[in-house]
Amino acid sequence: MEERRTIVIDPVTRIEGHSKITLHLDDQGRVEDARFHVTQFRGFEKFCEGRPFYEMPSLMARICGICPVSHLIASAKACDALLAVRIPPTADKLRRIFGLAQVVQSHALSLFHLSSPDLLLGMDADPAKSNLFGVLEQNPALARDGIRLRQFGQQIIERLGGKRIHPAWVVPGGVSEPLSQADRDAILKSVPEALAIAVRTVEWFKSIMERFREEISTFGNFPTLFMGIVKPDVGGLTFYDGKIRIVNASGKIVAEGLDPTRYFDYIGEKVESWSYMKSAYYKPTGFPDGIYRVGPLARMNVVDRCNTPRADQELAEFHELQRTAVLSSFHYHHARLVEILYCVERMEQLLNDSEILDKHVRAIARPNALEGVGAAEAPRGTLFHHYKIDDQGLIRWCNLIIATGQNNLAMNRSVLQVAKHFVRGDRLTTGALNRVEAVIRTYDPCLSCATHAVGQMALHIQLLSPSGEVLDEVARP
Amino acid sequence: MARILIVGYGNPLRSDDGLGWRAAEELSQRLSLPEVEVIVRHQLTPELADNLKSADAVFFIDAAHAGQPGELTCEPVISQPLTSQPQTIHSHQCSPAGVLALAQQLYGATPRAFAVTLCGECFDHGAAFSAAVEAGFPKLTALVEKLARQEAVRPRGR
Numbered sequence: 191m192e193e194r195r196t197i198v199i200d201p202v203t204r205i206e207g208h209s210k211i212t213l214h215l216d217d218q219g220r221v222e223d224a225r226f227h228v229t230q231f232r233g234f235e236k237f238c239e240g241r242p243f244y245e246m247p248s249l250m251a252r253i254c255g256i257c258p259v260s261h262l263i264a265s266a267k268a269c270d271a272l273l274a275v276r277i278p279p280t281a282d283k284l285r286r287i288f289g290l291a292q293v294v295q296s297h298a299l300s301l302f303h304l305s306s307p308d309l310l311l312g313m314d315a316d317p318a319k320s321n322l323f324g325v326l327e328q329n330p331a332l333a334r335d336g337i338r339l340r341q342f343g344q345q346i347i348e349r350l351g352g353k354r355i356h357p358a359w360v361v362p363g364g365v366s367e368p369l370s371q372a373d374r375d376a377i378l379k380s381v382p383e384a385l386a387i388a389v390r391t392v393e394w395f396k397s398i399m400e401r402f403r404e405e406i407s408t409f410g411n412f413p414t415l416f417m418g419i420v421k422p423d424v425g426g427l428t429f430y431d432g433k434i435r436i437v438n439a440s441g442k443i444v445a446e447g448l449d450p451t452r453y454f455d456y457i458g459e460k461v462e463s464w465s466y467m468k469s470a471y472y473k474p475t476g477f478p479d480g481i482y483r484v485g486p487l488a489r490m491n492v493v494d495r496c497n498t499p500r501a502d503q504e505l506a507e508f509h510e511l512q513r514t515a516v517l518s519s520f521h522y523h524h525a526r527l528v529e530i531l532y533c534v535e536r537m538e539q540l541l542n543d544s545e546i547l548d549k550h551v552r553a554i555a556r557p558n559a560l561e562g563v564g565a566a567e568a569p570r571g572t573l574f575h576h577y578k579i580d581d582q583g584l585i586r587w588c589n590l591i592i593a594t595g596q597n598n599l600a601m602n603r604s605v606l607q608v609a610k611h612f613v614r615g616d617r618l619t620t621g622a623l624n625r626v627e628a629v630i631r632t633y634d635p636c637l638s639c640a641t642h643a644v645g646q647m648a649l650h651i652q653l654l655s656p657s658g659e660v661l662d663e664v665a666r667p
Numbered sequence: 668m669a670r671i672l673i674v675g676y677g678n679p680l681r682s683d684d685g686l687g688w689r690a691a692e693e694l695s696q697r698l699s700l701p702e703v704e705v706i707v708r709h710q711l712t713p714e715l716a717d718n719l720k721s722a723d724a725v726f727f728i729d730a731a732h733a734g735q736p737g738e739l740t741c742e743p744v745i746s747q748p749l750t751s752q753p754q755t756i757h758s759h760q761c762s763p764a765g766v767l768a769l770a771q772q773l774y775g776a777t778p779r780a781f782a783v784t785l786c787g788e789c790f791d792h793g794a795a796f797s798a799a800v801e802a803g804f805p806k807l808t809a810l811v812e813k814l815a816r817q818e819a820v821r822p823r824g825r
Contacts, residue, residue: 341714
């Protein structure tokens with residue numbers, strides 16, 4: 191009988207949520223398959239049924255403690271569609287600032303707190319030292335920058351939303367309170383420091399990229415489609431609204447101007463028996479060929495420009511990395527930094543807008559439609575909220591398509607690519623284990639969002655023989 | 668005048684775990700002094716080190732799990748080298764000692780720090796306190812108010 195062996199990594203550490211990885215070996219001890227299992231479950235889509243629609247933004251924000259603002263915005267946009275209202279222009283701009291602040295703090299968490307140990311200390315570092323402490327010892331200035339940048343984003347969220355986590359300021363029809371001049375001035379005052387941090391961090395990152403040639407070539411470095419929302423006509427970066435654009439691995443546009451509210455026409459979802467996370471795919475190419483990526487790397491690949499000066503300079507440099515679309519998922523880190531730059535610059539533009547202190551920030555209406563879709567770009571990628579209500583305004587059906595689920599196929603394939611390259615024999619070396627985890631971290635997956643589940647970060651890897659015997663197993667709390 | 672930071676933390680939807688929030692909200696009314704900053708958080712995170720860097724004294728208010736329900740404690744928080752306490756800092760959750768050590772290592776900040784706790788009885792879903800915490804709550808806020816006022820009259824940096 192042909193022997194088949196497996197390695198299991200359980201739990202996966204320094205990511206948002208619970209997961210494990212199994213690596214299946216052939217009879218020669220080579221990795222032949224890999225699976226990234228998400229082992230947590232929550233079921234927000236089900237238990238919100240029967241709730242009044244206006245509760246949805248606050249309820250959906252509870253999906254995630256890292257990106258509640260993204261859920262709040264997508265949910266409120268779905269509710270705007272139920273009301274069939276156009277929200278006041280100032281509310282539109284304030285929601286944009288709110289979303290941009292969220293992206294800054296989430297990207298800062300991903301880069302500085304979760305991935306900087308890999309980047310600063312190297313992929314072969316002792317896991318006991320490959321953490322925030324290691325970064326503090328090695329480069330305290332970088333650690334200070336991470337803390338300040340995340341603080342910057344969180345403070346804006348707190349000023350606008352009243353609190354950092356699960357703010358309820360974004361409501362159907364707009365926002366609940368206008369921006370005060372004092373808060374506007376305080377945020378503007380903090381912009382130069384945030385911009386300086388963003389500029390020096392992207393420079394630092396570019397200076398160390400050369401050390402990771404092997405990782406760049408093996409961390410999810412394969413052709414896929416890339417999807418993101420862009421500003422119609424100009425192809426510009428946006429996190430709030432626009433049309434869907436899809437490019438292929440050559441960088442050619444394969445779909446343009448798709449209506450995000452018609453996502454079900456072009457996005458399919460497949461359930462696998464071994465994971466609570468659904469896998470999204472591009473319907474016209476089917477499953478699994480319709481594999482696509484979303485998030486920072488995809489956004490940098492689909493947009494033509496950012497429309498802010500410093501981010502556009504960096505975007506131009508980013509596009510120089512590869513003549514085609516930039517394929518390696520290692521470059522998610524780089525893309526994240528370009529986006530931080532954009533977010534800070536764009537917030538400054540919006541805060542200086544002549545309408546930004548206007549008091550009219552909410553449109554009031556009763557439900558005028560029984561179905562609504564809200565879409566936005568969350569830090570990790572395109573986010574869709576889709577609700578159906580009855581005549582009483584109670585939720586009867588809900589569907590959420592989350593960024594991490596859309597990256598599921600690519601994450602699985604990335605783990606396989608890394609494992610094939612770095613795992614040898616029936617034992618997990620520190621370097622191989624670190625890299626298997628690190629490639630997942632490039633996507634900054636939020637499993638609490640993707641399964642709409644609760645939990646802490648952890649990793650578990652198992653190495654299984656062809657007969658299913660556990661050959662090696664590593665768990666990191 | 669010294670700068671005082673009061674940090675109340677916990678989950679206000681988990682009954683007695685909301686102690687830190689309610690105490691912070693009440694103290695922000697009773698101690699409306701320019702040198703006192705009051706912060707509420709679900710949990711302590713590394714970013715709080717930034718708030719600590721300019722404080723002369725800091726009070727961490729939380730509900731305790733161990734002890735007699737309603738038992739009030741106030742203990743100094745001792746900063747130790749971070750390498751000796753890796754379990755005190757995570758990206759999502761830190762201990763008071765961890766935040767203090769981080770502030771010291773990153774910014775050279777050494778505020779006097781106190782952990783003020785009231786032992787809780789019920790941490791189930793809910794927004795109401797147990798009888799023991801409800802009874803002990805005024806004592807806790809009175810204690811923090813008194814200590815904060817004492818700290819506030821000290822010269823800066825002492």
